Amino acid sequence: MGDKYLIEYSDDVNKQQRTKQLDFFVYVDTVVFTINPDRLLRPEDRLEVLVMKRPGGSKGKWALPGGLVEDDEKLEHTSIRKVREETGLTLKLRDLHQVGAYGDPDRDNRFRAIAIAYMALVPHPSELRPIKYSDEASFVSYRSLRDGRLLEFDHSTIIYAARKVARSMLEDTNVALSFCKPKFTLTELRKVYESFLQYEVDPANFRRKVAATSDFILPIDEFSDFGSAPGRPAQMYRAGKAEQLSTQIRFRRNLDKIRPTGTSKKR
Amino acid sequence: MGDKYLIEYSDDVNKQQRTKQLDFFVYVDTVVFTINPDRLLRPEDRLEVLVMKRPGGSKGKWALPGGLVEDDEKLEHTSIRKVREETGLTLKLRDLHQVGAYGDPDRDNRFRAIAIAYMALVPHPSELRPIKYSDEASFVSYRSLRDGRLLEFDHSTIIYAARKVARSMLEDTNVALSFCKPKFTLTELRKVYESFLQYEVDPANFRRKVAATSDFILPIDEFSDFGSAPGRPAQMYRAGKAEQLSTQIRFRRNLDKIRPTGTSKKR
DNA sequence: GCAAAAGTGTTGGCGCTACACCCATGG
DNA sequence: CCATGGGTGTAGCGCCAACACTTTTGC
Numbered sequence: 001m002g003d004k005y006l007i008e009y010s011d012d013v014n015k016q017q018r019t020k021q022l023d024f025f026v027y028v029d030t031v032v033f034t035i036n037p038d039r040l041l042r043p044e045d046r047l048e049v050l051v052m053k054r055p056g057g058s059k060g061k062w063a064l065p066g067g068l069v070e071d072d073e074k075l076e077h078t079s080i081r082k083v084r085e086e087t088g089l090t091l092k093l094r095d096l097h098q099v100g101a102y103g104d105p106d107r108d109n110r111f112r113a114i115a116i117a118y119m120a121l122v123p124h125p126s127e128l129r130p131i132k133y134s135d136e137a138s139f140v141s142y143r144s145l146r147d148g149r150l151l152e153f154d155h156s157t158i159i160y161a162a163r164k165v166a167r168s169m170l171e172d173t174n175v176a177l178s179f180c181k182p183k184f185t186l187t188e189l190r191k192v193y194e195s196f197l198q199y200e201v202d203p204a205n206f207r208r209k210v211a212a213t214s215d216f217i218l219p220i221d222e223f224s225d226f227g228s229a230p231g232r233p234a235q236m237y238r239a240g241k242a243e244q245l246s247t248q249i250r251f252r253r254n255l256d257k258i259r260p261t262g263t264s265k266k267r
Numbered sequence: 268m269g270d271k272y273l274i275e276y277s278d279d280v281n282k283q284q285r286t287k288q289l290d291f292f293v294y295v296d297t298v299v300f301t302i303n304p305d306r307l308l309r310p311e312d313r314l315e316v317l318v319m320k321r322p323g324g325s326k327g328k329w330a331l332p333g334g335l336v337e338d339d340e341k342l343e344h345t346s347i348r349k350v351r352e353e354t355g356l357t358l359k360l361r362d363l364h365q366v367g368a369y370g371d372p373d374r375d376n377r378f379r380a381i382a383i384a385y386m387a388l389v390p391h392p393s394e395l396r397p398i399k400y401s402d403e404a405s406f407v408s409y410r411s412l413r414d415g416r417l418l419e420f421d422h423s424t425i426i427y428a429a430r431k432v433a434r435s436m437l438e439d440t441n442v443a444l445s446f447c448k449p450k451f452t453l454t455e456l457r458k459v460y461e462s463f464l465q466y467e468v469d470p471a472n473f474r475r476k477v478a479a480t481s482d483f484i485l486p487i488d489e490f491s492d493f494g495s496a497p498g499r500p501a502q503m504y505r506a507g508k509a510e511q512l513s514t515q516i517r518f519r520r521n522l523d524k525i526r527p528t529g530t531s532k533k534r
Numbered sequence: 535g536c537a538a539a540a541g542t543g544t545t546g547g548c549g550c551t552a553c554a555c556c557c558a559t560g561g
Numbered sequence: 562c563c564a565t566g567g568g569t570g571t572a573g574c575g576c577c578a579a580c581a582c583t584t585t586t587g588c
């Protein structure tokens with residue numbers, strides 16, 4: 001039943017190339033991260049990933065949005081196109097970062113598939129819209145996906161690698177701002193770090209660290225005012241121009257003080 | 268002229284896949300780093316990359332070893348195979364690390380080529396052998412290759428990315444040991460870090476840092492004794508079992524003392 | 535209504551650790 | 562001349578406490 005195609009290519013290749021079978025499928029899969037700002041969630045549970053149900057996929061399993069690269073299409077463009085087609089979300093090019101390539105011969109039992117994984121960081125879809133972008137796509141918490149059986153192929157591996165890439169980029173680039181809306185508070189920014197580190201960060205130290213790099217974030221003449229929010233209104237900020245942080249933002253934690261998961265809030 | 272091939276594949280793919288042209292070539296290119304231990308070299312000049320002349324390549328330009336992935340071949344295996352074929356050097360699987368994928372439509376003017384880049388760290392070929400592995404392949408200093416015009420395709424970009432990956436892995440894994448022979452001195456290990464950081468590191472601090480992580484390196488009952496080496500003989504070490512370093516090995520340098528290439532910033 | 539309590543953001547400070555720079559010693 | 566080890570001043574940072582400004586609760 002397989003369709004047949006004629007493939008012709010330049011003869012300016014060496015012998016090995018001419019005797020080569022061509023049955024590679026080059027995919028791009030995308031891990032879209034977001035931070036759920038819900039105050040009731042613990043920091044470890046705020047990180048969410050955009051996943052979908054593939055039409056012909058295994059029952060009950062999630063998959064990352066992704067698809068074949070087209071001719072004359074940049075890899076990043078494939079990522080943006082497939083995410084929009086399959087989930088309705090439109091990514092910005094500058095929010096995309098490559099995670100790596102996955103090409104083991106047996107990673108897809110249908111044919112030889114090379115997947116190039118990208119990662120994107122987006123603000124949480126605000127309370128205005130529902131969390132689901134379509135019937136078949138939604139944001140799901142990262143922790144619940146750590147059970148690899150919920151995901152198709154090696155997508156569990158890819159998501160884990162994407163989080164590692166993101167966490168390491170948080171330390172010395174301004175990618176964290178991708179998670180935030182144009183105007184944001186320091187607490188929102190701090191929650192980004194907490195979500196990837198999977199533990200809480202001291203607000204005072206965090207404030208000093210981000211202030212240490214000039215032109216990273218800039219205060220604006222505005223304060224948070226989300227009607228029902230208790231507490232002192234927070235200073236609002238906008239992104240500065242610094243893309244590379246001069247001082248690495250890393251939080252070592254005294255291992256004795258890590259609380260067992262399951263205990264509720266502090267204080 | 269161009270050869271023609273029949274390509275047949277499973278029908279278990281969706282509509283978009285069936286209407287897709289298949290003319291992707293999946294390559295693996297490998298950046299093999301080594302450290303030249305020559306005492307006369309400055310730390311910035313010790314880092315070297317294994318490059319070769321392609322048979323049909325542009326005149327006078329170097330290229331990274333690499334080639335097409337074969338059916339049922341893991342990407343890492345392609346890397347090892349092509350490096351051995353083209354340069355005679357046999358890499359170990361555990362020394363390979365993925366750098367990333369490069370797939371812009373115009374990166375190869377002959378056809379659509381997806382390159383997956385790997386990086387490997389090897390001890391410097393000792394004085395026993397010549398530096399050249401074959402007439403067409405040799406180690407060339409990283410700094411001289413920074414002039415992108417000496418390299419084909421986007422290989423200059425790939426090498427730069429590979430160095431960044433290596434430097435970041437040096438900070439918290441034991442990859443630096445890949446550069447060393449089974450028995451090595453602390454100075455040899457320090458030169459590895461200096462080569463990637465591109466500046467000198469205080470020997471005393473370096474010693475304390477590597478000693479801080481247990482089971483990273485282990486002293487053996489032997490001392491360096493290279494007749495012509497001046498100074499006190501150095502304690503020799505062998506690799507320990509630790510793969511992940513407990514303390515990050517990073518050397519901040521007083522910004523005032525950085526050589527005159529750059530921007531001095533605030534504070 | 536009003537006062538107290540509780541929740542959140544912001545600022546200051548103490549104490550400890552890491553470490554960059556320097557120096558002494560020994561092969 | 563180079564490897565090894567010690568010492569010291571200092572900057573960074575983890576932790577805690579106090580304060581500022583708001584909503585919520587109790588009577």
